Amino acid sequence: MAILDDLRLTAAALPGSEERATTGGAAWFVRGKLYAWECHPWPSIPPEIRAIIATELVVGVKVADRMDALALVDMAPDVFLRTTTPWGEPKVAFRMAGIDEDHLAELVTEAWRTQAPKYLRRELGDEH
Template sequence: MASLDDLRRTADELPGSEERATTGGVAWFVRGKLYAWECHPWPSIPDDVREIVATELVVGVKVADPVDALALVQMAPDVFLRTTTPWGEPKVAFRMAGIDLEHLAELVTDAWRVQAPKYLRREFDGDA
């Protein structure tokens, strides 16, 4: 089972990544753009999903395309939540208890890539 510390370790390796405390928990940004966050049971979240978010650790990440989010939900509906809030799409939220460390690192890195400027992506890829 992955933890926020595991997410933190991955985010710390990404150029320009910054962790911030927010009203809903912790969140990670690159050049001021949100790419990963701890989900909070806001009233705007559907009741069934809010129950999950209120009782276990759920993380949201940006994705490149809504189709990517849908594919993850269809692939593992017990891990990936169908929706949280309508804001900040495209994104996907997942139960940390159902994610292994390798998949967590992939999700966080891909989310960072969605938001990071080209020069930081090149730096990370070693092309700078």
Template structure:
């Protein structure tokens, strides 16, 4: 089962990525834009989702479009949680216990790509604009 060290290893390979400790746990930023974070059971989160987050490790990531988050939730509803809050949309939260390491690396890298400026994306991916 992947853990925060797996998120950390992926994030450390991404240009401009920075880990910060927040009141909710670990969080990763690129150029001061949040792209991945350890979820915390805040009171503003719906009760059913808050219970899951309180009981196990859940990570959230930014996604390019709300449709992407919907597709992930539809693909694996036992892994990808319903909406946590409306803040910071679009995003998706997932149970780390249900994620394969390769998929975790893909989710974190894509979240970084969504938030990273073009010059950093070019540094990692080449000619991408």
């Protein structure tokens, strides 16, 4: 089971990544663009998902497109939440208790890639 410190370690290793405290908890940005965040049970979130977020650690990440988010939800519906809010799409939220450290690192790194400029992706070793 991954914890928030695992996310912090992964994010800290990504070029240009910055952690900020927000109203809803910790959030991670690259060049001012949000790519991962601690979910907060805002009133605009559907009640059944808000109940989950209120009782356990849920993290949201940007994804390349909506189909990626849907595929994750289909793959593990007990871990990945169907939606939180329509803002900031495409994204997916997941229960940290259902994610291992390796999968968390993959999700966070891919989220970073969706927001990072090319020159920072090259620093990470991305060819394209």
